[in-house]
Amino acid sequence: MYVNYRAREERRTGFLQGERLLRIEGPSTDRMVVEGFPAVPEDAPRETDPVEFLPAVLRPGKILCLLRSYRAHAEESGGAPPPEPVFFAKLPNALLGHEAAIRIPPGLEGEVHHEGELALVLGAGGRDLEAPEAAGLVAAYTVANDVTARTLQRADAARGWPWTRAKSFDTFLPLGPGLVPASEVEDPRDLSLEVRVNGEVRQRSRTGRLLYTIGEVLSRLSRYVTLEAGDVVLTGTPEGVGPLRPGDVVEVEIEGVGRLVNPVRGDGSGGGRAAGAMPHFLG
Numbered sequence: 001m002y003v004n005y006r007a008r009e010e011r012r013t014g015f016l017q018g019e020r021l022l023r024i025e026g027p028s029t030d031r032m033v034v035e036g037f038p039a040v041p042e043d044a045p046r047e048t049d050p051v052e053f054l055p056a057v058l059r060p061g062k063i064l065c066l067l068r069s070y071r072a073h074a075e076e077s078g079g080a081p082p083p084e085p086v087f088f089a090k091l092p093n094a095l096l097g098h099e100a101a102i103r104i105p106p107g108l109e110g111e112v113h114h115e116g117e118l119a120l121v122l123g124a125g126g127r128d129l130e131a132p133e134a135a136g137l138v139a140a141y142t143v144a145n146d147v148t149a150r151t152l153q154r155a156d157a158a159r160g161w162p163w164t165r166a167k168s169f170d171t172f173l174p175l176g177p178g179l180v181p182a183s184e185v186e187d188p189r190d191l192s193l194e195v196r197v198n199g200e201v202r203q204r205s206r207t208g209r210l211l212y213t214i215g216e217v218l219s220r221l222s223r224y225v226t227l228e229a230g231d232v233v234l235t236g237t238p239e240g241v242g243p244l245r246p247g248d249v250v251e252v253e254i255e256g257v258g259r260l261v262n263p264v265r266g267d268g269s270g271g272g273r274a275a276g277a278m279p280h281f282l283g
């Protein structure tokens with residue numbers, strides 16, 4: 001899979017094969033989804049510097065997320081699935097790379113949940129598309145954890161407030177480790193999906209239980225928003241969501257797409273200026 005990472009204060013692009021990271025010259029994965037994924041040269045050097053993985057997409061146009069798109073998760077959330085694909089948005093400050101720490105905001109210990117999800121990355125856009133054409137917009141797949149401040153989400157919903165904040169704290173969207181080109185995933189609706197916390201299985205399902213085809217999802221979204229290259233779509237989570245606590249390690253693994261691993265920390269970092277702290281936008 002194609003990955004973005006930082007080493008020696010530089011943003012680099014690589015190809016991850018198991019534990020082996022090859023350095024490749026080229027643009028970030030954001031551009032690859034539009035321009036195509038380059039062949040990996042046979043003599044690509046192995047990366048030897050210490051690396052910090054960056055999100056699988058550095059600067060998405062939009063991050064759209066399906067709500068209750070697996071029946072069993074809708075039921076554990078206290079309702080039936082909606083009669084059509086319904087979506088909400090997460091904000092890009094939430095993006096996090098593979099192996100980086102999810103931070104639990106002060107006062108929300110024990111109330112922040114994991115949601116393992118298959119994510120789509122679009123390589124082209126459009127609006128008012130029919131399902132077969134919409135399905136063709138997907139350039140790549142990756143793995144997402146739609147981290148959610150559950151009690152805050154429920155409290156805001158009960159008050160009739162938008163619950164965007166419950167989904168968009170910094171670090172609440174691990175995405176990666178990298179992009180798998182769509183051409184390499186034979187059937188995105190026939191993949192096992194598993195979430196483990198400290199090695200214990202919390203969510204186990206298959207993408208085939210998603211209530212809609214990928215074409216149906218994108219077709220529906222395209223009636224409300226113009227889809228664009230670089231948009232990311234989270235297809236929703238199956239049942240088994242549950243709390244993350246400081247000290248935990250959460251893994252989301254999707255067959256043929258990747259295994260996204262993140263430790264969980266308390267947020268003792270405080271606030272302050274962010275200038276220079278997150279160079280994702282240099283992608």
Ligand code: MG
Pocket residue numbers: 065066115117146234236237
């Ligand atoms: Mg979700």
